[in-house]
Amino acid sequence: MKRLLFEIRFDGAPFRGWQVQGALPTVQGTLNRAFENLLGKPHNICGCGRTDSGVHANRYFFHTDMEAPENFGDPSNICAALSRHIPKQISIIHAQIVDNGFHARYNIYSKEYLYLLLNSPVRDPFLEGRAYLWKAPLDEERLSRLAGAFVGRHDFSAFCAAGSDITDRTRTIYGFKVLREGNLVRLIISGNGFLYNMARIMCGTLLQAYRDGRDAAYIEGIIAGGDRSRAGVTLPPHGLYLNDVVYKDLITDDVY
Numbered sequence: 001m002k003r004l005l006f007e008i009r010f011d012g013a014p015f016r017g018w019q020v021q022g023a024l025p026t027v028q029g030t031l032n033r034a035f036e037n038l039l040g041k042p043h044n045i046c047g048c049g050r051t052d053s054g055v056h057a058n059r060y061f062f063h064t065d066m067e068a069p070e071n072f073g074d075p076s077n078i079c080a081a082l083s084r085h086i087p088k089q090i091s092i093i094h095a096q097i098v099d100n101g102f103h104a105r106y107n108i109y110s111k112e113y114l115y116l117l118l119n120s121p122v123r124d125p126f127l128e129g130r131a132y133l134w135k136a137p138l139d140e141e142r143l144s145r146l147a148g149a150f151v152g153r154h155d156f157s158a159f160c161a162a163g164s165d166i167t168d169r170t171r172t173i174y175g176f177k178v179l180r181e182g183n184l185v186r187l188i189i190s191g192n193g194f195l196y197n198m199a200r201i202m203c204g205t206l207l208q209a210y211r212d213g214r215d216a217a218y219i220e221g222i223i224a225g226g227d228r229s230r231a232g233v234t235l236p237p238h239g240l241y242l243n244d245v246v247y248k249d250l251i252t253d254d255v256y
Contacts, residue, residue, distance in 0.1 A: 004095050010027050013129050055237045056242070158223060174192070
């Protein structure tokens with residue numbers, strides 16, 4: 001048995017998130033069936049984390065153990081073979097052999113999320129389901145100053161959706177950037193981990209504080225208070241992308 005790490009991208013619109021949920025369409029379930037079709041027996045994969053229903057991924061990783069993967073030759077051949085068994089909403093980018101102790105979730109150093117805003121008075125049909133429409137003008141410099149309040153190690157209880165059973169809600173946010181390109185405004189958050197709906201609530205709070213003319217101290221107060229009712233709305237999932245995953249102690253080796 002050898003452990004392989006796969007990099008993929010996916011459009012989350014047709015899926016009920018990453019994790020298998022019975023007969024519901026999920027990314028993990030779709031890939032499990034692809035492996036079963038390819039290998040002729042049931043197969044389970046392990047992802048780098050959950051994504052909610054409708055959330056996209058520019059870069060997502062999963063690992064799995066395979067018997068004699070060398071029968072496929074180069075790892076790119078496995079990617080090509082799997083691609084024949086998956087829908088067009090999933091793209092398999094790369095595969096590599098990793099140490100058998102490597103774990104797609106537990107070896108993560110940081111994750112980066114992107115929330116994409118269309119800052120325009122009118123809709124763009126080519127961005128429907130891909131970006132959240134915000135019609136009022138946005139000053140990215142002022143947004144950036146507000147976003148700085150999130151950076152650092154904090155208890156993010158105020159930014160966790162109800163129903164989460166996580167007790168330790170302390171996370172470190174490494175950066176929160178606001179970038180504009182034409183009518184597109186990118187909210188980019190990197191951190192060592194994220195709670196349930198945390199990125200979407202952070203972005204909703206940022207926009208609410210901006211709209212209400214608040215300053216960074218207002219957001220700092222919400223963080224310190226730990227009260228979910230004081231934070232902003234949870235923005236819709238279609239604007240959110242898992243943008244990057246950075247691993248620690250990753251040994252890359254594409255040679256069998």
